[in-house]
Amino acid sequence: MTDAYRSFRDRCAVAGIGRTEFSKDSGRSELTLAGEAARAAILDAGLSVKDIDGIVRCDMDHVSPAAIVGAMGLDQLTFVGELGAGGAAPCGMMGLAASAIISGQATAVLVYRALNGRSESRFGAAIAPRTMAGGQGSYDEFFTPYGLLTAPQSFALLAQRHVIEYGTRPEHFGSVALTCRANANRTPHAQMFDKPLTMNEYLVSRVISTPLRLFDCCLETDGACAVIVTSVERARDLPKPPVLIRAVAQGAADGMSGGMMFPSINYRDPLRLAPGNVAKTLWSRAGLQPEDIDVAQIYDCFTISVLLQLEDYGLCARGESGPFAASGAIAADGAMPINTDGGNMSGGYIHGLNHIVEGVRQMRGASDVQVDGAETCLVTSGPIGISSAMVLRRDL
Amino acid sequence: MSDPVNPVDFDRDTGAFFKAAREGKLVYRKCLDCGAGIHLPTTFCGVCGGHNTGWRTAAGTGTLFSWTTVMHQVHPAYPAPYTIVVVALDDAPGVRMIGSLPGQPTLRAGQPMAVEFDPASQVRGLPQWRAL
Numbered sequence: 157m158t159d160a161y162r163s164f165r166d167r168c169a170v171a172g173i174g175r176t177e178f179s180k181d182s183g184r185s186e187l188t189l190a191g192e193a194a195r196a197a198i199l200d201a202g203l204s205v206k207d208i209d210g211i212v213r214c215d216m217d218h219v220s221p222a223a224i225v226g227a228m229g230l231d232q233l234t235f236v237g238e239l240g241a242g243g244a245a246p247c248g249m250m251g252l253a254a255s256a257i258i259s260g261q262a263t264a265v266l267v268y269r270a271l272n273g274r275s276e277s278r279f280g281a282a283i284a285p286r287t288m289a290g291g292q293g294s295y296d297e298f299f300t301p302y303g304l305l306t307a308p309q310s311f312a313l314l315a316q317r318h319v320i321e322y323g324t325r326p327e328h329f330g331s332v333a334l335t336c337r338a339n340a341n342r343t344p345h346a347q348m349f350d351k352p353l354t355m356n357e358y359l360v361s362r363v364i365s366t367p368l369r370l371f372d373c374c375l376e377t378d379g380a381c382a383v384i385v386t387s388v389e390r391a392r393d394l395p396k397p398p399v400l401i402r403a404v405a406q407g408a409a410d411g412m413s414g415g416m417m418f419p420s421i422n423y424r425d426p427l428r429l430a431p432g433n434v435a436k437t438l439w440s441r442a443g444l445q446p447e448d449i450d451v452a453q454i455y456d457c458f459t460i461s462v463l464l465q466l467e468d469y470g471l472c473a474r475g476e477s478g479p480f481a482a483s484g485a486i487a488a489d490g491a492m493p494i495n496t497d498g499g500n501m502s503g504g505y506i507h508g509l510n511h512i513v514e515g516v517r518q519m520r521g522a523s524d525v526q527v528d529g530a531e532t533c534l535v536t537s538g539p540i541g542i543s544s545a546m547v548l549r550r551d552l
Numbered sequence: 553m554s555d556p557v558n559p560v561d562f563d564r565d566t567g568a569f570f571k572a573a574r575e576g577k578l579v580y581r582k583c584l585d586c587g588a589g590i591h592l593p594t595t596f597c598g599v600c601g602g603h604n605t606g607w608r609t610a611a612g613t614g615t616l617f618s619w620t621t622v623m624h625q626v627h628p629a630y631p632a633p634y635t636i637v638v639v640a641l642d643d644a645p646g647v648r649m650i651g652s653l654p655g656q657p658t659l660r661a662g663q664p665m666a667v668e669f670d671p672a673s674q675v676r677g678l679p680q681w682r683a684l
Contacts, residue, residue, distance in 0.1 A: 281626060291560035295592045297570070300557045301678055302652040303622065303630035312620035313638055320618065320661040363623040411599075411646070413592045421618060421638050422592060422648050 161403065161441045168254035169391035169398035169551065171264070172201025172384035173513045178347050178504030181275040182378035190219045190270035191227050193380035201384040202395040203264060208384070209233055210262030212249045214269050214507065215240030218277075224268065235262035241416065243455060243538030244430075246508035247546040251404030253385040263386065269509035270380035278376050279307055279505075295415035307457065308373050310417045312365040314426050315460035319367055321427060321475065324463065326367065328478030330358040332459040333371045333501055335486050340498025342488075343524040347375055348502035372459040374500035381509035383516070392551070399519040402532070402547040403442035407434035409541075417540045430543035431468035431536065439470070442547040446470040449547070450530035451518050452492060453511035455538050456499040462486075465536055469545070488525050496525040508537045512546075519550045556629040561677050566593050568607050570677030578667045578679050580647050582608045589647035610647070612667035614639040616683070617648050621656045639665045639681050651681030659683060 174196025176182070176189050198205060209232050213221050221236045237252040239245045246269065253265035273279060290297025304310065318324045337353040340346035353371060361370040391398035410433070411424025420426055439445055446469060454469075456462045463477035471492050472480035480486070486494045497503045497514040504510055515535040517523040531552065536545040561570035572579040581590040583597035584604045596603045618638040625632035633656050641647045651665075664684040673680045 287555050287558060288560055289557045290566070291563040293565075295566070297559035297561070297563065297566060298592060299650055301559045301676060302636060302650050303556075303627070303634055304636050304650060304652075305557075305626055305630065308624070309620055309622055309636065313618045313636070316620055317618045363621075365623060366619075366621040368620075413594070413598075415592065419592055421650075424646065426618075 164254065164258060164403070165441065165443070166400045166402055167388055168257050168385055168401045169388045170383055170401065170516045170548070171386045171391040171394050171396065171398060172197040172199070172203065173382070173516045174200055175381045175506070175510070175513055176379045178345060178377050178379040180378060182272055186270045186272050187219050187223050187227055189378070189380035190224055190268050190382070193270065193382035194224065194228060194266050194268055197266065197382040197384045200396060203384065205229060206232060207264050208266050210235035210253065210256050210265035212237045212239065212253050212265060212267045214242065214245050214249060216242040216507070217269055217271070219270050235265065241541050243457060243507045244541050244543045245537060246512055246544070247404055247535055247537045248406045248544035250383070250385060250401060250512065250546055251406065251544065254401050254404065257385060257387055263390065265385045266382060267385060267509070268380065268382040269507050271507060272378045273505055274376040274378050280373070280376055281306070293414045295413065295419055299418040304418055307417055308368055309365045310420065311458040311460050312368045313421045314464070315367050317426055318460060318463060322478065324478040326359055327355065328463070328482050329367070329372055329459040330355055331482040332456070332462045332486070333358055335481070336456060336495045336499045336501035339488055339496050339525045340502035343497045343503060346498040346503040347377065348498060368458060368460070374457050374505045375502065377504040377506060379504050379506050381506045381513050383509065383512055397520050398551045399516045400549045400551050402444070402549045403438055404544065404546040405434050405438035405441055406542060406544040407437055409433065412541070420540055427464060428468070429464065429539045430541065431465050431539050431545065434543050434545050435469045438545050438547065444532065444547060448532055449492070449534045450532050451496060451527040452494045452534040453496070453499065453515045453536070454494050455508050455511060455536045456495055456501045457538060461539050462494070465539055469534060469536065488527070493527050496523050496527065511535050515548045519548050554628045556676070558676050559678065565595060569593060572607070573669065573677045573679045574674060576669045576674065578610045578612045579607045580610050580641070580644050581605055582644070589641070589644035591647040591649065610641050611643045614641045614665050616659055616661060616663045616665055619659050635659070637665070637681055649679065651679070653683070657683065
């Protein structure tokens with residue numbers, strides 16, 4: 157059997173990570189945040205700004221490639237890439253960076269995401285606060301006129317489907333929120349570091365859109381994250397232990413359509429979105445199985461997003477994510493610890509690049525909620541539209 | 553009180569849906585080769601790869617596929633609570649459409665639903681749905 161992925165597997169590594177503080181009001185521009193996170197990542201990698209010759213931007217980032225090149229003086233740039241959509245992209249962005257390195261187009265690539273997601277552009281606000289919406293392949297015309305306006309409402313339709321098909325209970329959703337919160341309570345940079353959450357507090361929290369409550373939703377956040385990708389050979393000459401990019405995969409949902417999140421309820425099976433197909437490719441490319449994974453950073457825009465992905469990535473059986481999560485299996489001391497820095501739910505929503513940074517910290521043995529002996533980490537990006545994921549591993 | 557969001561009704565792929573609704577008809581895109589329902593509408597068929605597609609009128613009945621009652625209001629023209637419903641059409645396999653009901657009705661999965669064209673939503677080109 158040929159191994160078409162051999163030239164990619166473990167060939168690139170994360171050499172540096174950086175981030176700003178996570179807050180409700182950063183008090184500075186998104187470009188400033190991006191630059192701070194990028195400089196921190198470059199410093200962490202033991203490189204200088206003039207070593208960076210590639211950048212990868214998320215399509216929803218307001219900071220353009222030109223802006224960050226200008227602000228940081230990256231005039232030696234030889235590669236620029238851009239990927240979407242939004243939170244579904246970060247692991248794919250890492251694949252793009254690695255592809256650029258392997259194909260000789262760059263030697264050290266900056267991957268960044270910066271947003272004033274609380275003080276400037278709130279994702280929780282109505283998507284279309286305008287008198288007319290839709291057209292040009294957005295398909296908003298079929299949704300927003302009915303008052304389907306925000307992400308929590310869209311994910312609530314998926315969550316209700318999960319309730320209908322599998323009998324998922326409020327405590328099941330709540331166990332995801334509590335798991336992330338407990339990890340955030342041990343992570344000083346997490347926004348919910350000093351705010352514990354009990355199941356009773358979860359159950360009496362106000363309903364946003366049934367069956368989702370306040371604590372089923374992640375935190376709109378101001379902040380930025382950045383990662384430096386290099387060849388594994390170069391990373392081994394740099395100060396920090398290299399974290400190998402074992403494999404990256406992107407994938408589509410069966411029977412999907414254009415548009416952003418609202419159309420997900422129209423896909424062939426809304427409980428089997430793109431991650432199910434991403435997972436098949438990822439495990440094949442990594443040469444690993446779910447049981448080989450020691451810790452996972454699961455994209456958690458909402459609690460339902462985590463439940464769906466636990467099933468899609470084969471971390472539990474189809475339909476059993478609720479009881480699986482509530483069993484303690486995803487807790488820091490469980491069989492499959494997730495979101496060890498609090499994730500989007502309780503750490504900070506940097507649109508999925510935060511999950512990559514925490515995955516690297518785990519593989520360095522440097523997380524605040526370190527999983528003892530962890531050698532492999534699954535990182536996933538947003539489950540809507542065309543999604544992506546990757547496996548990181550310790551350089552043994 | 554601001555205006556509600558109206559659908560763009562002049563898109564070349566989707567505009568016919570809203571034009572039909574103003575005439576009191578519920579239409580969907582259908583693949584004339586393999587028979588698949590195509591919603592959201594495109595001129596191609598993602599099931600068989602063909603592009604022999606056209607608009608067809610649906611019976612206007614279906615079953616409740618999912619719903620959410622919005623309690624946290626985000627838009628002045630959409631006072632909470634209201635309930636967004638997703639209806640699977642009886643005669644167009646795989647086609648699901650959105651509607652909204654006032655308040656917090658008691659609903660159950662699979663319950664029969666029927667399209668209706670109340671005057672206000674018809675002006676906006678929107679089919680609506682009621683529980684039977």
